[in-house]
Amino acid sequence: MSSVTELRPRTPAETRLLQLAEAQGENENVRRPAIEALRREGLPTRRVEAWHYTDLRQLMGKRLGEESAIEALRESGETVLEPFLHGSSIVDLGTSEGSHLPKGVSVAKSDERSDWKVTPNRLDRSIDTIRALNSAFGANSSAITVEAGAAPDHAIELRPGVGLSGHAHTRVSLGAKAKATFVERLDGNAQGAPSTGVTELHLGEGSEVLWIVDQEKGLDAVHLGQLHVRLEADSLFRLFVLNAGGGLVRYEVHTDVVGEGADIQMRGVNLIRDGQHIDVTTTLNHTVPNTTATETFRNVVTGGHGVFQGIIKVARGAQKTDAKLACNSLLLSDEGDFSAKPELEIFADDVVCGHGATAGEIDADHLFYLMSRGIPADKARALLIKAFVTEVVEELEDEALQYVLEARIDDWLSANG
Amino acid sequence: MLEIKNLHARVAEEGTEILRGVDLTVKDGEIAAIMGPNGSGKSTLSYILAGREDYEVTEGDILYNGESILEMDPAERAASGIFLAFQYPLEIPGVATMTFLKTALNAQRKARGEDELTTPEFMRRVKSSAADLQINPDMLKRPLNVGFSGGEKKRAEILQMALLEPKLCVMDETDSGLDIDALKIVADGVNALRSAERSFLVITHYQRLLDYIVPDTVHVLYKGRIIKTGDKDLALKLENEGYSQIIDEAA
Numbered sequence: 001m002s003s004v005t006e007l008r009p010r011t012p013a014e015t016r017l018l019q020l021a022e023a024q025g026e027n028e029n030v031r032r033p034a035i036e037a038l039r040r041e042g043l044p045t046r047r048v049e050a051w052h053y054t055d056l057r058q059l060m061g062k063r064l065g066e067e068s069a070i071e072a073l074r075e076s077g078e079t080v081l082e083p084f085l086h087g088s089s090i091v092d093l094g095t096s097e098g099s100h101l102p103k104g105v106s107v108a109k110s111d112e113r114s115d116w117k118v119t120p121n122r123l124d125r126s127i128d129t130i131r132a133l134n135s136a137f138g139a140n141s142s143a144i145t146v147e148a149g150a151a152p153d154h155a156i157e158l159r160p161g162v163g164l165s166g167h168a169h170t171r172v173s174l175g176a177k178a179k180a181t182f183v184e185r186l187d188g189n190a191q192g193a194p195s196t197g198v199t200e201l202h203l204g205e206g207s208e209v210l211w212i213v214d215q216e217k218g219l220d221a222v223h224l225g226q227l228h229v230r231l232e233a234d235s236l237f238r239l240f241v242l243n244a245g246g247g248l249v250r251y252e253v254h255t256d257v258v259g260e261g262a263d264i265q266m267r268g269v270n271l272i273r274d275g276q277h278i279d280v281t282t283t284l285n286h287t288v289p290n291t292t293a294t295e296t297f298r299n300v301v302t303g304g305h306g307v308f309q310g311i312i313k314v315a316r317g318a319q320k321t322d323a324k325l326a327c328n329s330l331l332l333s334d335e336g337d338f339s340a341k342p343e344l345e346i347f348a349d350d351v352v353c354g355h356g357a358t359a360g361e362i363d364a365d366h367l368f369y370l371m372s373r374g375i376p377a378d379k380a381r382a383l384l385i386k387a388f389v390t391e392v393v394e395e396l397e398d399e400a401l402q403y404v405l406e407a408r409i410d411d412w413l414s415a416n417g
Numbered sequence: 418m419l420e421i422k423n424l425h426a427r428v429a430e431e432g433t434e435i436l437r438g439v440d441l442t443v444k445d446g447e448i449a450a451i452m453g454p455n456g457s458g459k460s461t462l463s464y465i466l467a468g469r470e471d472y473e474v475t476e477g478d479i480l481y482n483g484e485s486i487l488e489m490d491p492a493e494r495a496a497s498g499i500f501l502a503f504q505y506p507l508e509i510p511g512v513a514t515m516t517f518l519k520t521a522l523n524a525q526r527k528a529r530g531e532d533e534l535t536t537p538e539f540m541r542r543v544k545s546s547a548a549d550l551q552i553n554p555d556m557l558k559r560p561l562n563v564g565f566s567g568g569e570k571k572r573a574e575i576l577q578m579a580l581l582e583p584k585l586c587v588m589d590e591t592d593s594g595l596d597i598d599a600l601k602i603v604a605d606g607v608n609a610l611r612s613a614e615r616s617f618l619v620i621t622h623y624q625r626l627l628d629y630i631v632p633d634t635v636h637v638l639y640k641g642r643i644i645k646t647g648d649k650d651l652a653l654k655l656e657n658e659g660y661s662q663i664i665d666e667a668a
């Protein structure tokens with residue numbers, strides 16, 4: 001655990017982050033150790049494997065605002081936002097307050113903090129970068145509970161605070177056989193300040209969660225998020241990540257499957273244009289027998305940089321694990337690129353695991369077929385790009401949700417396709 | 418309708434010459450059958466008519482209603498009335514069949530300066546054509562051609578043809594993969610489309626299709642050239658004797 005502290009000059013990004021962290025008012029005693037750890041360790045260099053493709057020191061430097069902007073950040077107000085899914089209850093993670101919460105669901109302020117000495121991403125350093133930043137920024141902590149057996153009929157939308165308080169630490173616990181949908185809404189944030197979110201999601205036996213991440217921040221926004229999921233027996237975790245905005249974004253999903261019969265279905269679409277750096281990093285960690293997981297990310301790149309790192313880990317004894325992951329990228333311009341790093345780490349012998357990453361352009365034969373029916377080139381291309389991402393949206397098998405996601409994807413494609 | 422003049426074409430990427438001086442004229446309302454051994458260039462000719470970019474025309478011209486189409490892209494050719502029923506129709510995951518049909522139909526109408534079809538009118542046309550071709554409407558809820566059997570794909574091509582109402586229908590081995598009943602259904606569908614203003618280029622290996630869709634002319638394509646032209650009896654002769662005599666005569 002101990003690290004040889006490198007003596008190197010602080011980068012502008014590091015200096016700026018420390019200033020911003022110091023400017024926070026609350027939770028001094030929690031923030032202090034994290035700030036000191038960051039002061040000591042700095043941001044990860046590219047030699048830290050977990051951050052090899054996302055060089056925070058360099059990428060953040062360009063995107064954090066001037067010191068004079070702190071006051072403006074402190075004052076930046078609420079934005080009015082329609083819920084992502086019609087009729088959702090809204091939980092403000094800046095204040096731990098919920099409105100119109102369904103029966104069986106409660107929200108409270110919590111003293112629990114994200115423990116940055118725990119590194120769910122085994123490739124990170126002795127401190128977990130996102131958690132350390134989350135603590136250093138004094139994230140407000142909330143505890144959300146869904147009682148055993150509760151099955152609210154509408155979604156619960158989680159909204160982080162804005163400006164300097166765009167940092168949330170959230171524990172979400174589902175009792176046995178509970179069933180709920182959550183939308184993590186990552187939308188426009190004040191320019192110049194990073195936002196961070198750390199969520200601990202605990203699925204009790206036989207419970208089910210659909211977790212939607214809607215990340216549509218402004219093109220100058222910096223967001224670092226982490227979702228750490230623990231699955232008890234027979235639970236089902238479904239995830240859909242939409243990245244359709246943000247300047248520098250890293251979203252980590254780390255799952256620990258600790259109960260037999262648990263199932264994970266992760267899907268995501270990353271839409272990336274020039275000036276963006278979008279990183280999705282995931283871990284499927286199977287530690288008991290008879291669990292299943294599928295994971296598919298589809299990326300459309302018209303510019304900028306995309307990163308996907310996904311590992312399937314199967315512990316000794318976790319027999320009959322069936323886990324597959326795929327990351328497919330459609331590269332629409334020479335200006336953009338996508339780095340995909342799928343990995344397997346398997347210590348059991350009776351498992352079915354697979355991974356694959358592909359990157360390519362629009363299929364010329366498909367384009368010809370559509371055009372031969374009179375569909376003009378640009379429209380045919382748009383249809384094929386849409387088809388490429390729609391395939392994963394359709395796997396949600398939820399018409400209302402599919403409709404909302406497709407509308408957002410259409411907006412992006414018509415603006416950037 | 419169609420005049421192909423001394424057409425030479427090669428694979429754009431590696432330069433292999435495939436068509437070596439094709440001359441062929443198809444009149445308005447004519448049904449022309451093209452036969453010929455495997456690899457003689459029949460599909461290549463059909464792709465070049467539809468405007469596929471993999472092939473490069475190095476000499477000659479294709480006139481459609483008196484005008485060269487070589488500079489037109491596939492969508493423009495389609496809008497002007499050229500339709501290719503593929504030998505191997507493609508599966509396109511993620512593109513809903515109905516969306517595709519509607520987009521294609523309305524894009525063509527728009528290119529011709531016609532109004533777009535209303536959804537009910539579009540649905541009515543699809544349902545009626547599907548019924549004629551005995552296509553189960555549930556199939557059309559799937560992504561384009563995905564999971565269709567070989568014969569279902571061929572029928573779906575003819576459904577598209579019926580909906581788009583082209584002027585020049587190029588059918589590349591539409592009969593292959595069809596069972597005996599389906600062949601009859603598809604042939605009926607084609608015959609229903611026959612008119613004085615619509616021409617067909619029917620590529621096939623077998624007389625059986627030509628029993629149902631009786632051609633006005635039969636052409637033999639061999640090594641990138643039309644080596645023999647005749648009437649429907651030529652197809653019968655080929656059925657009995659094979660290609661060797663005609664190839665010898667041509668040589």
Ligand SMILES: Nc1ncnc2c1ncn2[C@@H]1O[C@H](COP(=O)(O)OP(=O)(O)OP(=O)(O)O)[C@@H](O)[C@H]1O
Nearest residue numbers: 428433435453454455456457458459460461462471
């Ligand atoms: N893109 C290509 N690259 C290389 N060779 C090609 C290409 N397209 C066609 N060819 C070659 O050109 C020749 C003619 O092919 P084509 O598919 O047109 O034949 P065909 O007459 O349709 O045969 P079949 O009766 O088997 O369908 C073949 O030798 C084929 O291998």
Ligand SMILES: [Mg+2]
Nearest residue numbers: 459460461504
């Ligand atoms: Mg062929």
